[in-house]
Amino acid sequence: MKIPFNKPYFTGKETTYIKDAVERGMISGNGYYTKRCQTFFENNFGFKKALLTTSCTDALEMCAILANISPGDEVIVPSYTFVSSALAFVRQGAKIVFADSKADNPNIDETKLEGLINDKTKAIVVVHYAGVSCKMNTIMAIANTYNLLVIEDAAQAIGSKFNGKYLGSIGHMATFSFHETKNIISGEGGLLAINDDRFVNRAEIIWEKGTNRAEFFRGEVNKYGWVDTGSSFLPSEIIAAFLWAQIENIDTIQKRRLELWHFYNDSLGDWAKKHEIQLMPEPKRETNNAHMFYLVCKTIEQRDAIIQHLKTKDILSVFHYLSLHSSEFYKDKHDGRTLPNSDKFSERLLRLPMFYELDIAKVVEHLISY
Known part of the structure; x- marks a missing residue:
């Protein structure tokens, strides 16, 4: 019998919850299961705001928009990572300044960061390779010194901690993946975590195609319209229902x-x-x-x-x-x-x-x- 590199694990409840989502009569997005998943991450992982996305790549693209990355800006990214870690910022016009890994593990070498910073540097993207944390205390100290944003690409790092804090809750923003190769899955899917109050409201608008639709449905405004840039970043309730079965386990x-x-x-x-x-x-x-x-x-x-x-x-x-x-x-x-x-x-x-x-x-x- 062949042994593959990866095989998705099913808990048994995925189809039950998908059927329930269908029977609730709303399968587009930002419904019952989306809210349930997001509340879980906010309550258990210490994120100020959690938004499900259709992929970790989408969550990274939201980070690039929220960081106001524009042509002429520089973003520090490890070279040893998946293309999305850099591509999200390239699409906004940034120049990528690649950082080397450490000698003993693939994470970004925090001791070399200061030599890569100049007055055009806007953000540092860190990738927690294999779910093991980068040296976040040092990286955050450097970012604070130079007034830079830190974006945690925590695609592989669900549930991991550094100094007692969950990865994804330390930087200004963070992203996770629920691709079928990850620990918990939804086939495709991701999460944007926001830890800085400055980005909370705008993140929700970007997530909802540049509209304040989410505020409207909460009764906070009496109509909604186009107020910012954005895209259709939120996943369907089918994806969220599948993910909820994984979260439970x-x-x-x-x-x-x-x-x-x-x-x-x-x-x-x-x-x-x-x-x-x-x-x-x-x-x-x-x-x-x-x-x-x-x-x-x-x-x-x-x-x-x-x-x-x-x-x-x-x-x-x-x-x-x-x-x-x-x-x-x-x-x-x-x-x-x-x-x-x-x-x-x-x-x-x-x-x-x-x-x-x-x-x-x-x-x-x-x-x-x-």
């Missing part, structure tokens, strides 16, 4: 993923040393939401060989991001700096299968036989 899902993470970590230590492979570091000050388990191979050839070895055993393992600073789209716009750590992870990082119903013993058995 978030503790069970996280517990299972942590069991899998620790099985990998406990089983692969000797094998990794033998082959000079680095295992994903176990978070210390930060918490671990077990979004993924990765290896950093000695060489790109070793990584390719392990992928091929597992493939012969019907197990799919995959590498991850290619450095954005050398991408076809942006390489000619990059300032020419080398980003060796980002390139190292692009060439040598390998992700192992991670999903709720994984036969992890089989994966480990065949990995050790390499």
